[in-house]
Amino acid sequence: MSLLRNSLLSPLREWIKEVVGPRGGVKAEIAGGATGSFFLKAVGMLLRFGVGVVLARLLGADGYGIYAYAMALVGLMQVPVQLGLPNLLVREVAAYREKGEWGLLRGLLARVNQGVASLAVLAGLGAFGATWVYAEVRGEPTWLPAFWVALFLIPLGSLSALRQATLRGLRHVILGQIPEFLARPALAFLGFLALYVGFGPQGVSPVSAVMVQVGGTAIAFLVGAWWLLRRIPEGVRRCAPEYETRVWARKALPFVALAGMGVINQRIDIVMLGLYYPDATVGIYQAVVVGGSLASFGLQAVNTTIAPQISRLWAAQDLVRLQRLATASARISAAVALPVVVVFAALGGPLLGLAFGSEFSAGALALTILAVGQLVSSSFGSVGGFLTMTQYAGLAMRGVGIAAGANVILNALLVPRFGMDGAAVATATSVALVNVILFFWVRRQVGISSSVLG
Numbered sequence: 001m002s003l004l005r006n007s008l009l010s011p012l013r014e015w016i017k018e019v020v021g022p023r024g025g026v027k028a029e030i031a032g033g034a035t036g037s038f039f040l041k042a043v044g045m046l047l048r049f050g051v052g053v054v055l056a057r058l059l060g061a062d063g064y065g066i067y068a069y070a071m072a073l074v075g076l077m078q079v080p081v082q083l084g085l086p087n088l089l090v091r092e093v094a095a096y097r098e099k100g101e102w103g104l105l106r107g108l109l110a111r112v113n114q115g116v117a118s119l120a121v122l123a124g125l126g127a128f129g130a131t132w133v134y135a136e137v138r139g140e141p142t143w144l145p146a147f148w149v150a151l152f153l154i155p156l157g158s159l160s161a162l163r164q165a166t167l168r169g170l171r172h173v174i175l176g177q178i179p180e181f182l183a184r185p186a187l188a189f190l191g192f193l194a195l196y197v198g199f200g201p202q203g204v205s206p207v208s209a210v211m212v213q214v215g216g217t218a219i220a221f222l223v224g225a226w227w228l229l230r231r232i233p234e235g236v237r238r239c240a241p242e243y244e245t246r247v248w249a250r251k252a253l254p255f256v257a258l259a260g261m262g263v264i265n266q267r268i269d270i271v272m273l274g275l276y277y278p279d280a281t282v283g284i285y286q287a288v289v290v291g292g293s294l295a296s297f298g299l300q301a302v303n304t305t306i307a308p309q310i311s312r313l314w315a316a317q318d319l320v321r322l323q324r325l326a327t328a329s330a331r332i333s334a335a336v337a338l339p340v341v342v343v344f345a346a347l348g349g350p351l352l353g354l355a356f357g358s359e360f361s362a363g364a365l366a367l368t369i370l371a372v373g374q375l376v377s378s379s380f381g382s383v384g385g386f387l388t389m390t391q392y393a394g395l396a397m398r399g400v401g402i403a404a405g406a407n408v409i410l411n412a413l414l415v416p417r418f419g420m421d422g423a424a425v426a427t428a429t430s431v432a433l434v435n436v437i438l439f440f441w442v443r444r445q446v447g448i449s450s451s452v453l454g
């Protein structure tokens with residue numbers, strides 16, 4: 001009991017105290033937004049896990065692999081389309097709102113939406129044309145029909161992300177996260193069940209599964225657009241747009257790099273695996289990725305919650321409380337990840353078989369490897385947040401770039417020989433590498449130790 005109190009309850013009390021702050025010390029809006037974001041993230045992760053389980057059960061390893069590969073390719077394509085602009089919008093919209101610069105706010109929204117919509121159409125048409133020619137010359141790969149349907153996600157998903165980011169910048173933090181973390185996975189879950197009930201097992205295919213995701217994303221886009229129209233400040237509606245396109249483009253560059261390298265780290269293992277192995281192997285590995293994400297829940301939820309507090313304490317140069325927040329956050333993240341790793345190491349195969357189907361038990365070793373990588377990441381704490389929320393976003397970008405490069409190289413070396421276990425080693429190693437690098441940079445530049453050791 002004393003071990004539990006020292007390892008989890010004490011850090012949790014410390015973390016809550018720093019997030020909520022002393023009475024009157026932090027605006028209720030910030031504390032409420034942080035708490036709501038935490039629970040929204042938790043519900044969203046559970047829904048996505050449920051979607052993965054249902055889809056793997058309905059499609060089997062082969063079909064799930066085709067679906068996962070098509071979605072991974074489209075995910076990579078969204079990076080050059082979105083250009084990191086959702087993150088830029090959160091920051092710039094908030095700044096323009098506080099200053100009352102309504103003309104610049106209207107111009108920013110117009111220019112960003114014009115650019116992303118144009119790039120999305122061009123990217124979709126280009127990808128369709130290129131893969132059509134490829135199919136005519138080399139034959140149609142199994143994933144191509146699902147990929148063609150998934151191309152609709154490029155404009156829908158990208159424009160939806162812009163609306164959600166704008167809502168967050170306007171300080172509707174919870175509202176801005178509901179379409180992504182709640183609406184999309186919930187609609188997908190219901191859509192897959194409706195397909196099964198209405199058409200039976202034969203009605204669920206990789207193509208129909210992607211159609212469900214397209215439909216859910218379209219609804220999330222419409223919901224986000226409606227909420228945004230209702231909450232745009234009146235000053236924005238009445239003023240003429242002002243443009244600082246070159247300034248915005250320059251400010252977006254770090255976000256472009258961070259977003260691109262982040263997606264590479266998340267998707268390259270599946271893409272590389274699909275180049276060398278059959279669809280069933282990709283499907284099993286996708287189930288492993290879904291299961292392994294449970295080990296990272298604590299860190300992801302903490303990252304979302306503490307970002308405003310990092311910025312606030314850094315602005316006040318309150319390094320004592322910043323250190324307490326960092327240590328408590330890392331210990332909570334690690335305390336969530338550790339039991340998941342232990343359970344996966346002991347029962348990974350049976351649990352995969354129980355949740356996804358017996359053929360998915362082959363991913364037991366890969367599941368343990370990915371979970372260990374997430375435990376290492378959690379043990380070093382919110383290193384990226386402590387750099388991006390202070391004044392060292394460039395260092396965060398450099399570290400993520402190193403990890404992305406290492407991830408690509410390791411996948412190219414390990415996947416052909418070791419399959420999904422090699423992909424897991426490559427991903428876990430790159431995750432550990434970036435956290436070690438960023439940990440030392442946080443210690444040197446920010447002046448705190450972000451790890452569980454404090």
